[in-house]
Amino acid sequence: MDDFAVVIDNLPLYLEGLWVTIQLVVMALALGLCLAVPMAVLAASRNPLIAGLPKAYIYFFRGTPLLVQAFLIYAGAGQFEAVRESFLWLVLKEAYWCALIAFALNTAAYTAEILRGAIEQTHFGEIEAARACGMSRGLMLRRIILPSAFRRALPAYGNEVIFMLHGSVIAGVITVVDLFGAAKIVNSRHFVPFQSFIVAGLFYLGMTFLIVWLFKQAEHRWHAHLRPRET
Amino acid sequence: MFDLHGYFPLILDGMKLTVAVALLSLAIAMVLGMLGALAKLSKSKTARLVAGIYTTIIRGVPDLVLMTLIFFGGQMAVNNLGDTFGWDYIDVDPFTAGFLSIGFIFGAYMTETFRGAIMAVPRGEIEAGQAYGMTPVQCFLRITLPQMVRHALPGFGNNWLVLAKTTALVSVIGLHDMVYNAQLAGGSTRQPFTFLLVVAFLFLIITAVSDVVLRWANRRYSVGVRRA
Numbered sequence: 442m443d444d445f446a447v448v449i450d451n452l453p454l455y456l457e458g459l460w461v462t463i464q465l466v467v468m469a470l471a472l473g474l475c476l477a478v479p480m481a482v483l484a485a486s487r488n489p490l491i492a493g494l495p496k497a498y499i500y501f502f503r504g505t506p507l508l509v510q511a512f513l514i515y516a517g518a519g520q521f522e523a524v525r526e527s528f529l530w531l532v533l534k535e536a537y538w539c540a541l542i543a544f545a546l547n548t549a550a551y552t553a554e555i556l557r558g559a560i561e562q563t564h565f566g567e568i569e570a571a572r573a574c575g576m577s578r579g580l581m582l583r584r585i586i587l588p589s590a591f592r593r594a595l596p597a598y599g600n601e602v603i604f605m606l607h608g609s610v611i612a613g614v615i616t617v618v619d620l621f622g623a624a625k626i627v628n629s630r631h632f633v634p635f636q637s638f639i640v641a642g643l644f645y646l647g648m649t650f651l652i653v654w655l656f657k658q659a660e661h662r663w664h665a666h667l668r669p670r671e672t
Numbered sequence: 673m674f675d676l677h678g679y680f681p682l683i684l685d686g687m688k689l690t691v692a693v694a695l696l697s698l699a700i701a702m703v704l705g706m707l708g709a710l711a712k713l714s715k716s717k718t719a720r721l722v723a724g725i726y727t728t729i730i731r732g733v734p735d736l737v738l739m740t741l742i743f744f745g746g747q748m749a750v751n752n753l754g755d756t757f758g759w760d761y762i763d764v765d766p767f768t769a770g771f772l773s774i775g776f777i778f779g780a781y782m783t784e785t786f787r788g789a790i791m792a793v794p795r796g797e798i799e800a801g802q803a804y805g806m807t808p809v810q811c812f813l814r815i816t817l818p819q820m821v822r823h824a825l826p827g828f829g830n831n832w833l834v835l836a837k838t839t840a841l842v843s844v845i846g847l848h849d850m851v852y853n854a855q856l857a858g859g860s861t862r863q864p865f866t867f868l869l870v871v872a873f874l875f876l877i878i879t880a881v882s883d884v885v886l887r888w889a890n891r892r893y894s895v896g897v898r899r900a
Contacts, residue, residue, distance in 0.1 A: 517865030536880035607734035634744030
């Protein structure tokens with residue numbers, strides 16, 4: 442058990458890794474959400490010409506492992522002369538940015554699928570009412586469809602945030618020193634596999650609980666109308 | 673761009689390994705899931721507590737962290753045991769460690785799926801079974817098990833699809849699955865993108881085939897259900 446002293450000594454490394462993990466996850470989720478909203482609106486369209494492309498994107502990113510996607514960007518981009526000679530290479534030669542791009546593209550697909558489901562569940566009465574009020578398609582989307590879809594998507598999105606946090610260990614695989622990367626370094630320097638990975642696991646567990654708690658608060662706020670009435 | 677320089681058989685070998693790992697993990701996950709679900713629904717407080725800790729921890733920690741923990745840590749634990757009992761050095765092979773840890777992880781997800789499915793079987797039918805004098809085991813095998821399959825299938829299907837993709841992580845602990853082989857081939861031909869894209873499509877094929885099978889199973893087990 443005194444091996445945990447090694448881990449305590451390396452706590453600053455873990456905290457640096459934790460900070461990188463948080464950066465990657467938060468930025469990926471923000472970027473992913475920005476991509477997901479228009480994609481979900483298009484994918485929910487009844488016109489197969491409009492829905493086709495976003496649906497194919499969603500199918501590809503949900504059907505392949507995040508690890509393969511990250512490798513495709515990190516190791517794969519360099520295969521092309523054109524990429525290596527363009528300004529893109531400044532970004533794509535850094536594992537950090539590759540991880541961020543892979544995570545954002547991946548979570549965008551999952552989030553879009555969640556939102557598409559929520560959009561398609563919009564009650565037709567609400568849409569009829571909006572049409573009767575003379576709202577245009579854009580106004581209807583902004584005022585009626587999206588707010589209620591976001592609300593319905595909240596529990597499933599909470600799971601997606603947790604999956605993104607757990608998926609972010611892939612950054613550690615492609616040489617970024619995130620929380621998992623920090624644990625790998627501590628393990629290879631001192632050969633304490635149990636202690637090094639258990640501490641990382643505890644950090645992830647703590648963050649998972651925090652996310653669960655945050656979404657519970659959010660649901661309390663935005664699902665207030667679904668709460669049983671207080672007597 | 674799609675000149676594979678004769679490396680395609682290597683990738684296919686990797687795919688065989690990926691499928692083998694996935695199926696073995698699935699078998700373990702189903703056994704653990706069933707045990708977990710029964711423990712969560714049992715009258716014993718200890719059993720519920722153990723199952724609760726199992727599902728909470730597994731679902732709260734990333735799979736790769738658990739996998740490396742089991743792989744590296746398991747290796748060390750086995751050797752420590754070996755020192756105590758005077759065995760020779762035992763090498764934990766990554767194949768066993770891989771499917772054991774993936775099975776262990778997805779057992780937690782299966783626990784939740786199976787628990788929900790068992791609860792969906794009407795209580796009255798179990799009581800009827802008891803009234804006929806069936807033992808708890810008979811009740812389970814004759815009434816609960818055949819009916820829970822239908823309720824478990826959607827969640828089971830999701831878990832399987834996630835599991836199949838998770839097997840890509842065994843390449844990180846050095847198993848020669850298709851992701852590992854693609855990196856090998858990509859490295860020596862300087863075409864990593866090509867080979868990884870091939871692997872991505874092979875994963876899509878696994879997903880698509882699973883989809884067909886799951887849909888068939890869903891139809892098969894919903895035969896007795898009337899739909900509007």
